[in-house]
Amino acid sequence: MIFSFDQQIERRYGDSIKWNKYKNKDIIPLWVADTDFKSPQCIIDAINARVSHGIFGYGDTPSLLVDIFINYLYKKFNWKLKPEWIVVLPGVVSGLNLSVRAFTNINERVITPIPIYPPFRNAAKLANRGQLNIPLILKNNRWVLNLEIARDKISNKERLLMLCNPQNPGGTVYKLQELKEQLSFAQQNNLIVCSDEIHCDLILEPNTEHVPFGSLNEDAAQRSITFMSPSKSFNIAGLGASIAIIPNKILRKKFMRIRQGIVPEVNLIARVAAEAAWLKGNKWLHSLINYLRINRDLLSYQVNSFTSLSMVSPEATYLGWIDISNLNINNPKLYFEKYGLGFSSGMDFGDNNFIRFNFGCTRHTLEEALKRLKVALKKYN
Incomplete structure (x- = not known):
């Protein structure tokens, strides 16, 4: 085709x-x-079919979307998820903000590599949290996180490490060894890792593979929140449908408690579009x-x-x-x-x-x- x-x-x-x-x-x-x-066209057709029904009342639990996403991720990254790990959101940005508020206290800090997608920087400010900015460095023609600087600057106030992989704006896809080093850093400093992987479908460099942070091992899964969405890959950002993967039950409960009454469910049309994207796109x-x-x-x-x-x-x-x-x-x-x-x-x-x-x-x-x-x-x- x-x-x-x-x-x-x-x-x-x-x-x-x-x-x-x-x-x-x-x-x-x-x-x-x-x-x-x-x-x-598969997304447009799916939306048209749902619109033609003519009734747009409250939607049921998005179990079909969750099932499609779990299957999609297993085929693409060989990461086997459980349905209870999945939280469906109307956008990754809301997830970033929820993460800062759920996993840090007012006197704790967020570690944020820079340069980075602006909502990462704004999330700490909006929540009145401190922020430790760690510069990316150019190494072998790739923008990578400088963990040596992070080790020098870290105190006992940091609780959350914000990652963007693939990196926006630098375009880096972190290698397996680099992710393992980031995990080791998180372990040494008792950090939760918030990983925005919204661009994970858009790998342009041949022989380069995206590895979800949470798929590294059980420890990585238990200390991480991973965000993914079809919005960038299939140009449906205006609809708003994203996924948070939170294997740790305690972290998931904190996240859901902060979300309650503030961040709404995904609307019906966005859900239909996401299902079509991951199933047929x-x-x-x-x-x-x-x-x-x-x-x-x-x-x-x-x-x-x-x-x-x-x-x-x-x-x-x-x-x-x-x-x-x-x-x-x-x-x-x-x-x-x-x-x-x-x-x-x-x-x-x-x-x-x-x-x-x-x-x-x-x-x-x-x-x-x-x-x-x-x-x-x-x-x-």
Whole structure:
């Protein structure tokens, strides 16, 4: 079956937060992490079938979604889950915030690698918790966690280690040995590990495998909360359906108690979409990865051809983390917007020397963006 990802779908006049940010402006939105690709037909068909029923009352326990997810994860990662471990949520961000509030007290701290997806940094602030930021370092052309710095800075106040794997914005897929080192660090310091693995389906680098943190061994399972979702992989982030995997019964009860009365159940349509994605979307996803890999390679080649920019080729995700430190620009986001490029500011992730480039777009859009980038750099020079 052939899937086309070159189709230009007009999003400027709808309800897209990505495109409406630059409404009536000639700026290509390359910021927030959704893609410009039509979701797979199996999801659209499943939603249409549910909508045609015409009644949208309170939904029952999402046991079918749980069963489909358990089977999907076992086939993909050989991780055998139990149904009682699964908590269905309307989004990973709510899960991150719940984790901070459930597993830390007011006088305890959260360990957060930076740069990282902004909601990680915000979760501690919103809960009035302290935060120990540990920088990622560039090692063998990969952004990895510097545990030596973490060991030097850690006190007895840290309770929760926040991980993002595959890493957003760096694109690293942590190797088995790296995950084991992170587990050892957590064991030595009595840490619970909150692992956001929302991009685990989007592995672009050949011969690279994603390993869920909780699948390492029994200890890893018992000290971890893992988040996954079809939202990024199948471009259904606007629907909101995610999974928390919490094998430890005590942690799960704490998580559920904090959630009670605040975070709602997943809505019916989101559930139907997630079921279809994990049950029938694999061929579409395989084609998407091939398309994104070409986009990644084109972006990486072009960016690294400029003497003033550099970018590590991401092993996963559709996000390029571009080093612009040689430009010496105070507000990179505003500078590039003048030349029609709407990037994510590196400051949001913890480092203003970078911008994040969302290459989850059509090849035409990517090529136009690269032309504009060339003009922006020429004007700067």
